[in-house]
Amino acid sequence: MKHIDIIYRNDSGISFYWKTSKHSSIKAQVVFRDMGFYFTLDQLKAFAHLTQDTLAQSTCKDCPAPRECRSLLLKTPSPDVDLAVSRDEVYAIQDLLDQTILRMETQQFMQTALN
Template sequence: MKEIKQIYYNDSGTSFYWRKQNEVIIDKVQLIFRETGFYFSRLELEQFKRCIEESFTLNKCCDDCSLKNECHKFLLKTPCLQIDLAVSMQELTAVKDLVEGTLFKINLNDYLFGVGMN
């Protein structure tokens, strides 16, 4: 595991930086969700977060349903124009947590080891 520096994980996936010759490469984040890997810049990660938020807005029809978010899948757009993911509402919630947790940890580290240092 010395080839990576983990950023965040949950039951559906993980995010990490790659290491090359003992140096952490922070310009891109490897995001693994289910069996799919994305190699995103921070800007692309922010775009993915907006795609997820848009999907929540477009597919919030499960509140009155007896199956409660487990019945069907819909397409989740990604920053890669050629790639959409088929996800259920449960999976959408999990990838939302993964992306938001990753961005939170990145921003926290930037603050702690950047502007926040005295």
């Protein structure tokens, strides 16, 4: 953990800056379910919108566990990567993204205000 500056973490994942990169690039590493994405703020916002689209999907008819079943397809800002996720996972990912975006925007605002 000495090589990162944590932005936000919840039970599903963590977002952080690498200490070796400049915060001015406004890119964050977001890790959940053993996957890591290195996204700009705009890509994180796009990903957050995609989570909302995913929540509008229906699960399988007569699914015995609709909140835990990984029958939803979550698109990512990377055009070649989609994820099979459960509704509960989407809520957790959405929280991770929303809080990361909020904190990155706050940091960006503070840097602008101080300059």
